[in-house]
Structures are given as C-alpha cells and as structure tokens.
Amino acid sequence: MAEGKGGKPISASQQTTGTDKAVVTRRQYFRRKKVCRFCLEKIDDINYKDVKLLSAFITERGRIIPRRLSGVCAPHQRRLSNAIKQARNIALLPFTTR
C-alpha cells in the first residue's frame, strides 16, 4: 500500500521487525494497534443520516478526525468523510463550532 505507518517518518531505531501488521513496533511506549471500527463491526452502510455514528468521527470543533488518529481504513474513511460532508450540507453536523 502507498501509505506507510500513518505517514510518520520512522527512524532506523524504530524500524518494525518485518511483520508490520502485528504490535511489534519497538518504541519506548506501547502503542495499541488501531483497527478500523467499520471493518470490525461490519458496518456497510455509512449513512449521512446517522448523526450519532458520524459525530464520533468529528472533533469538538467539527473537523473530521484524520484516519491516522481514528484508525479507520482508507475505503471506510472515504465513505465516512463523504457522509459527514453530506450531513453538514443539511445542517445535521456543523461545519465549525466556536
């Protein structure tokens, strides 16, 4: 895949040990592997009307949470961001909040 580990540069000391899918990143702190919530719960339909679900993926200020933080996989993030934008259009979700 095109994306590396969340787009962050990895220095030589922090290189993964071959199997980069497992939780074997050698860092000082332990980081849990993030899994896409939609894959896990098998949610096919990311609908713009589902405000409760979508609002879990926006910040307090109304911005879409990047997938490097939320762990959502690329196909689902694409659908998710489209749904959020549709919901914004019809005033179900805010564009911004002060």
Place this chain on the structure above:
Amino acid sequence: MRIYEQLFIIRPDASEPEIDAFLEQITGVINNAGGRVDKLEKWGVRKLAYPVEKRHEGYYVLLQYGSQPDAVKEIERRFRVSDLVLKYLTVRIDEKLKWLQKRQKMREQRSKRKPAARPVEAAAMPGEPAPEE
C-alpha cells in the same frame, strides 16, 4: 427508474396543515411523473447544527421515492420557490442500495462457507485491501 432520497428542512414555525399541504403537493408531483413514493418520514423539529436563514431549529422531512430524473428537477424547483423550505438535500441511492445488497449477500455466503474463519474475516474485509495500521 431511479431511487432518490430527499431530506429537507421546513421552517419550524410552519403550522401542521401547512406542512401537510406542501407534502401533498410534492407527492403529487412524483405521482404525476409516474414515480412512486416509498417512504415519507417526518422527523419533526430538530436543532440545526448551524443557523440557516437566522433560524436555529428546523422541521426535518425525509422523502424516499423512485422516479425519472425529471421529477427531481421539478421538486427541487418547488423547494427553491417555496418559502417553507429552508434547505434540501437530494441523494440518488439506488446504486448504493444495490451495493449494500451485494455486500450483504457476500457476507452471508462467507459466513456459510467457512464459519471457522470468522475472526480472520473481521480483520481483513472481503474485496478490500487489508488495513495497514
């Protein structure tokens, strides 16, 4: 025939008969154009996420119908002309519904074929590249 979904916001201070009359009009347009109304849901007054025409609340109505594209044009025109409607969103959903059905069928087949492999399937979705992170 395409399936559309229309979510629109009506002024919250509109009276119930006014709203009903308006919805009657809209469903009339669909029926005249040879379409059919599948669903008409009144969500009632909700808070808006941001002010629209200086209002903070709106009466949401969800309309799902199958029709030719011409009906959509006419309905949108009416929405724009009518001062009842604050905002509307039209989404064509037939392709999405089809996709969802396909997806569902695939899921069922998978669970039938190899029930033992369920946990693996959760990690790597069918037809999609496995998530890297």
